[in-house]
Amino acid sequence: MATTDGPDFGERENYLNAGHGLKSWLLTVDHKRIALLYLISITFFFFIGGFFALLIRLELLTPAGELVQSDTYNKLFTMHGQVMVFFFLIPAVPAVLGNFLMPLMIGAKDLAFPRINLLSWYLYIIGGTLMVYTILNGGVDTGWTFYTPLSTEFANTNVISAILGIFFAGFSSILTGLNFIVTTHRMRAPGMTWSRLPLFVWAHYATSIIQVLGTPVVAITLVLVALERLLHLGVFNPALGGDPLLFQHLFWFYSHPAVYIMILPGMGIVSEIVCCFSRKRIFGYKAMTLAVVGIAVIGFLVWAHHMFVAGISVYAALIFSLLSYFVAVPSAIKVFNWTATMYKGSITYQTPMLYCFGFVGLFTIGGLTGLFLAALGVDVHVHDTYFIIAHFHYIMVGGMVMAYLGGMHFWWPKISGRMYPEGWGKLAALIVFIGFNLTFFPQFILGYMGMPRRYHSYPPEFQILNVLSTAGATILAVGYLLPMVYFVWSMRYGKPAPANPWNAAGLEWQTPSPPPTFNFDEQPVVTWEAYNYDGIGEIPEKEREEVPVAH
Amino acid sequence: MPTSQAVVDEHAHENPALLHHFATEGQQKNAASLGMWVFLAQEVMFFGGMFCAYLVYRYKYFADFGSASQQLNIWLGAINTAVLICSSLTVVLAVRAAQLGKRMALVFWLVATIFLGLVFLGIKADEYAEKFEKHHVPGAHFSYHELLPGQEKLPEAERQYANPHHAEMYFSLYFALTGMHALHMIIGVGLFGFLACMAWRGKYTPEFYTPIENSGLYWHFVDIIWIYLFPLLYLIDRHR
Numbered sequence: 028m029a030t031t032d033g034p035d036f037g038e039r040e041n042y043l044n045a046g047h048g049l050k051s052w053l054l055t056v057d058h059k060r061i062a063l064l065y066l067i068s069i070t071f072f073f074f075i076g077g078f079f080a081l082l083i084r085l086e087l088l089t090p091a092g093e094l095v096q097s098d099t100y101n102k103l104f105t106m107h108g109q110v111m112v113f114f115f116l117i118p119a120v121p122a123v124l125g126n127f128l129m130p131l132m133i134g135a136k137d138l139a140f141p142r143i144n145l146l147s148w149y150l151y152i153i154g155g156t157l158m159v160y161t162i163l164n165g166g167v168d169t170g171w172t173f174y175t176p177l178s179t180e181f182a183n184t185n186v187i188s189a190i191l192g193i194f195f196a197g198f199s200s201i202l203t204g205l206n207f208i209v210t211t212h213r214m215r216a217p218g219m220t221w222s223r224l225p226l227f228v229w230a231h232y233a234t235s236i237i238q239v240l241g242t243p244v245v246a247i248t249l250v251l252v253a254l255e256r257l258l259h260l261g262v263f264n265p266a267l268g269g270d271p272l273l274f275q276h277l278f279w280f281y282s283h284p285a286v287y288i289m290i291l292p293g294m295g296i297v298s299e300i301v302c303c304f305s306r307k308r309i310f311g312y313k314a315m316t317l318a319v320v321g322i323a324v325i326g327f328l329v330w331a332h333h334m335f336v337a338g339i340s341v342y343a344a345l346i347f348s349l350l351s352y353f354v355a356v357p358s359a360i361k362v363f364n365w366t367a368t369m370y371k372g373s374i375t376y377q378t379p380m381l382y383c384f385g386f387v388g389l390f391t392i393g394g395l396t397g398l399f400l401a402a403l404g405v406d407v408h409v410h411d412t413y414f415i416i417a418h419f420h421y422i423m424v425g426g427m428v429m430a431y432l433g434g435m436h437f438w439w440p441k442i443s444g445r446m447y448p449e450g451w452g453k454l455a456a457l458i459v460f461i462g463f464n465l466t467f468f469p470q471f472i473l474g475y476m477g478m479p480r481r482y483h484s485y486p487p488e489f490q491i492l493n494v495l496s497t498a499g500a501t502i503l504a505v506g507y508l509l510p511m512v513y514f515v516w517s518m519r520y521g522k523p524a525p526a527n528p529w530n531a532a533g534l535e536w537q538t539p540s541p542p543p544t545f546n547f548d549e550q551p552v553v554t555w556e557a558y559n560y561d562g563i564g565e566i567p568e569k570e571r572e573e574v575p576v577a578h
Numbered sequence: 579m580p581t582s583q584a585v586v587d588e589h590a591h592e593n594p595a596l597l598h599h600f601a602t603e604g605q606q607k608n609a610a611s612l613g614m615w616v617f618l619a620q621e622v623m624f625f626g627g628m629f630c631a632y633l634v635y636r637y638k639y640f641a642d643f644g645s646a647s648q649q650l651n652i653w654l655g656a657i658n659t660a661v662l663i664c665s666s667l668t669v670v671l672a673v674r675a676a677q678l679g680k681r682m683a684l685v686f687w688l689v690a691t692i693f694l695g696l697v698f699l700g701i702k703a704d705e706y707a708e709k710f711e712k713h714h715v716p717g718a719h720f721s722y723h724e725l726l727p728g729q730e731k732l733p734e735a736e737r738q739y740a741n742p743h744h745a746e747m748y749f750s751l752y753f754a755l756t757g758m759h760a761l762h763m764i765i766g767v768g769l770f771g772f773l774a775c776m777a778w779r780g781k782y783t784p785e786f787y788t789p790i791e792n793s794g795l796y797w798h799f800v801d802i803i804w805i806y807l808f809p810l811l812y813l814i815d816r817h818r
Contacts, residue, residue, distance in 0.1 A: 136599035139609040205616045213609040214599075239616055243624035251628070251754060259717040260750035262631055267743040273634055277627050545599070 100483035108171030120292035134216025154195030204238030230295025245281035293430030305372025351401035378452030382433030393421030414474025445521030459506035465499025642744035644815030
């Protein structure tokens with residue numbers, strides 16, 4: 028096995044220098060190059076969505092609506108939601124890190140269907156182009172949920188192009204999931220049994236099941252909404268006797284499991300990083316695998332907790348409330364097991380590990396406040412308030428984006444062949460953590476005090492907390508821009524990365540950084556369990572040295 | 579589940595159809611087949627959303643939907659069902675011909691499948707045309723004045739008519755369901771046209787006929803959708 032220690036740029040062929048020119052990138056079928064195409068595209072949409080978020084926070088700096096009209100404000104939060112959910116959060120980890128790492132982690136040359144992988148990126152780009160068209164053409168104001176009859180009858184903004192964009196992005200997501208399922212089943216290296224798979228792979232397998240079974244339902248539902256606008260089909264039209272609740276059921280049947288599409292891959296990342304920087308095998312491997320599959324399965328049975336005040340039967344609400352509590356069990360198992368993995372481990376505090384600490388803490392707060400919302404009585408009080416906003420941002424931003432950034436730092440040496448500056452990394456992680464909490468913790472209080480979501484003005488007594496939140500969002504923006512800058516900087520000026528800078532146990536570290544086009548010089552044969560940290564030494568001293576932060 | 583499928587077979591790379599990232603032909607075939615099944619699972623959920631909507635409204639507006647359902651031509655629906663079942667047979671025969679390496683038989687059965695698919699689409703187009711003539715297409719020109727099922731036996735003064743709004747919902751779902759099904763048929767016909775050309779050039783051998791087999795799976799799936807659509811749209815509440 029090639030485990031070269033020193034940098035060998037310019038001598039060895041790898042996936043980055045295997046071909047040159049735009050064509051070699053746009054027609055590539057190499058999963059690692061497609062992952063980079065995705066990385067660039069989702070980063071673009073992350074900053075578009077973030078731009079809308081900043082405008083929202085700016086508007087909420089003062090109680091009166093001073094910056095934008097209420098119509099514009101409706102468009103801002105709608106497009107913030109749609110861009111962030113469908114064009115960043117859902118594809119982020121699977122299509123970038125998953126795409127890059129799944130074949131490497133199971134010892135395969137590529138995903139099962141490399142051309143379908145490329146097709147899924149093109150579908151994403153078509154969808155993204157339609158979304159950009161929607162934004163430039165004046166936006167859409169239905170809320171990211173497209174509730175009928177607002178979206179079918181009354182909205183006179185660009186509903187159809189937004190729906191089409193999301194439809195294409197959805198099929199991109201389905202094809203990624205399909206590829207991962209088949210890859211996990213059929214492409215594992217000799218000796219890589221299911222019980223030896225890294226939890227990152229298990230998490231992506233569970234995610235893929237949701238992508239394949241959930242996404243088509245929202246796809247056809249949105250098609251029906253578009254047909255209702257375009258051809259006046261009457262499926263959800265109340266004037267004909269159509270039921271807007273049916274739309275909500277069909278929409279949340281996907282869109283609740285979609286939050287597990289966002290968080291499960293993040294959990295996979297955290298499992299990898301926690302083991303590596305604790306130098307320990309994961310605590311309760313089997314429980315962890317059952318927990319991800321459990322979250323995926325139970326996650327399909329809780330959707331109507333979004334509709335407790337929408338007029339569903341009280342008995343249905345009771346059942347959905349109970350099932351929503353059940354989904355907390357596997358989630359809690361994961362948090363306990365990460366903590367138990369760290370217990371008595373030789374913990375070192377590199378940047379990826381800092382993000383994992385952030386993830387575990389913030390995910391726990393986000394998850395526990397989710398239980399408040401699953402309780403029928405409390406939900407009536409805080410429904411459609413900033414409490415909800417704070418809750419799901421703790422999961423999606425505090426959980427998922429933290430995990431994504433942690434994963435980007437952890438695998439950046441493998442992806443780029445360069446080390447990122449560790450000192451700057453730690454600083455950015457700290458800024459993100461502080462900025463995040465300052466942005467969203469006040470929103471819990473605002474929501475509890477009764478500030479509703481989706482309004483561009485509010486009573487003056489809420490101003491202090493809103494100012495804190497806006498200040499936090501500004502700090503958070505700095506925290507997100509920093510890694511972007513030093514990642515790009517490190518591609519040229521970073522210290523060349525060895526094959527295994529963290530002395531980590533996964534198969535992906537057994538090949539040079541950056542890997543060759545077909546991943547491994549010879550077919551790996553696996554004879555060890557996952558997270559075999561007992562036989563591996565400490566993290567090399569030279570990687571633990573801190574680069575002092577410039578003052 | 580074999581876990582060591584990737585054992586390198588020295589002779590495997592002699593087959594030009596074997597892609598670079600697979601170790602053996604068996605691994606490639608298994609991957610393609612599983613991929614198709616996962617895709618079909620996705621298709622079940624895609625149609626499932628519309629079936630769910632249909633069942634909710636069928637239950638809610640049972641009699642009105644029954645009245646609207648009687649506007650469909652049951653004989654055309656039945657003939658189309660028979661046509662599709664026959665096309666499933668021709669697809670199976672095409673797969674069989676590919677397994678045996680009979681090139682001309684493969685091309686013949688593929689063309690036969692295309693023919694039956696086109697017959698189905700032609701009949702469907704005729705049914706759609708009738709809906710346009712009778713103003714049963716949802717939208718501004720929709721009009722509906724028909725009795726509820728079983729009312730024709732009553733004296734004229736006591737007869738009840740179906741709610742035209744609910745009938746419009748029925749036809750909305752009818753066009754959504756059969757339209758999406760027809761779209762899948764058109765894609766299938768195009769697919770088989772491509773496969774027939776490739777088969778004519780002798781691209782498929784008893785060792786490599788995965789595209790035929792997987793396209794066959796797709797075609798069977800589209801047939802099964804119709805097997806559910808026919809009773810749901812044409813037959814329920816028809817006995818009165």
